[in-house]
């Protein structure tokens with residue numbers, strides 16, 4: 339899943355108004371930010387199998403550290419606790435931990451059964467939404483739309499950058515999402531991991547957006 343994770347980050351702003359969208363993107367996407375690093379280190383493995391699923395050619399051979407339910411929960415506790423130590427904001431810390439864990443739950447909706455419950459677990463989870471491009475686009479598109487709506491209502495732009503930087507990120511994410519259905523499958527796992535490292539870009543980008551927007555107390559703050 340791609341857009342759905344950003345949707346969680348955008349929506350979470352409503353529940354953690356003092357926390358930057360950058361921190362929320364880091365949290366909701368944390369497992370996918372770790373994953374390419376672990377692939378490049380050779381700790382986790384992926385194969386490219388064109389046609390494996392209608393909406394994904396990725397055979398996730400193993401990813402026990404980034405993508406097991408147990409480690410997802412632990413990463414969530416770690417990020418939430420880290421935030422609490424720095425900011426002393428219990429509510430935001432809980433939102434952050436839940437956002438990290440939500441990644442595994444959303445991935446479970448789209449992946450085939452390849453998500454382990456814990457490292458080495460024989461039980462693997464996945465409900466296979468990626469078997470249908472139409473269903474994938476409908477679910478991810480709807481989640482993304484709701485997320486954007488919630489962020490735009492929870493904040494208002496301080497200046498023009500607050501509008502333009504947000505719109506640009508939304509458009510780029512949508513382009514990346516859609517191009518995944520048309521682009522030829524990636525050449526190698528290494529290529530996928532290097533492209534995955536590129537997703538780190540959205541963390542500082544989201545901090546930048548958030549710095550140019552203020553929390554809105556009134557509903558219906560404009561884009």
Ligand SMILES: [Zn+2]
Nearest residue numbers: 339369370445
């Ligand atoms: Zn993931």
